[in-house]
Amino acid sequence: MKNKSRYFLAELLGSCFLVMIIVGSGLMAENLTDDIAVMLIANTIATGAGLFVLITVFADVSGAHFNPFVSIAMTITGKLKRKLLPFYIIAQLVGCLIGVGLANFFFEHEIYELSTKSRDGIYILTSEVIATLGLIVIIFGSMKSGKIAVAASVGLYITAGYWFTSSTSFANPAVAIARTFTESFTGISYLNTPYYIIAELVGMLIAVFIAKKLFLEKN
Numbered sequence: 001m002k003n004k005s006r007y008f009l010a011e012l013l014g015s016c017f018l019v020m021i022i023v024g025s026g027l028m029a030e031n032l033t034d035d036i037a038v039m040l041i042a043n044t045i046a047t048g049a050g051l052f053v054l055i056t057v058f059a060d061v062s063g064a065h066f067n068p069f070v071s072i073a074m075t076i077t078g079k080l081k082r083k084l085l086p087f088y089i090i091a092q093l094v095g096c097l098i099g100v101g102l103a104n105f106f107f108e109h110e111i112y113e114l115s116t117k118s119r120d121g122i123y124i125l126t127s128e129v130i131a132t133l134g135l136i137v138i139i140f141g142s143m144k145s146g147k148i149a150v151a152a153s154v155g156l157y158i159t160a161g162y163w164f165t166s167s168t169s170f171a172n173p174a175v176a177i178a179r180t181f182t183e184s185f186t187g188i189s190y191l192n193t194p195y196y197i198i199a200e201l202v203g204m205l206i207a208v209f210i211a212k213k214l215f216l217e218k219n
Helices: 002-032 036-062 068-076 082-106 122-145 147-164 173-179 193-216
Strands: none
Touching: 002 036, 002 082, 002 173, 036 147, 068 082, 068 122, 068 173, 068 193, 082 173, 122 147, 122 193, 173 193
């Protein structure tokens, strides 16, 4: 039970800070400029840097998943015990929801406000499939090189993903749900959130298949 509480706290704190960084940096950027490109640059740098730090700090405690589909992928491949999966997912969802509420509060918004930012269309959803697929393949591919390699790989991949995908690479259902509750350019309309999550699920399943073939099968 002691280990479960450690895992829960690590995943909750990491997920909370991840969303605070994503949403908070977006709100700060909106306060400083009207240029969407500059906003995205600021949001990208903060998110990539934040991911590197958070993964480095929490990897030795819980694995630093901060993402239900990463935890599910780890469970499918036997790297996370099935009995721990509910603790991880609950911690991630709660952490992300706390994080968005705090970020909104920091910038004098309602603690929870429904986003009206539309992110729809087959092109955007396809890019979210690829974003999630890439994230999970990169995690499995870098794991043997240690936590710093994983932290750098994930941080840099998401930094790139903000720019090469039209979805801006959420690649995380807990983050997608949390971002439904911010009326900023980092938000997503609740009408689009379920489709993002479905796209992420598809990407995760394909990624697990690829990871098993490339990194987990014995020669």
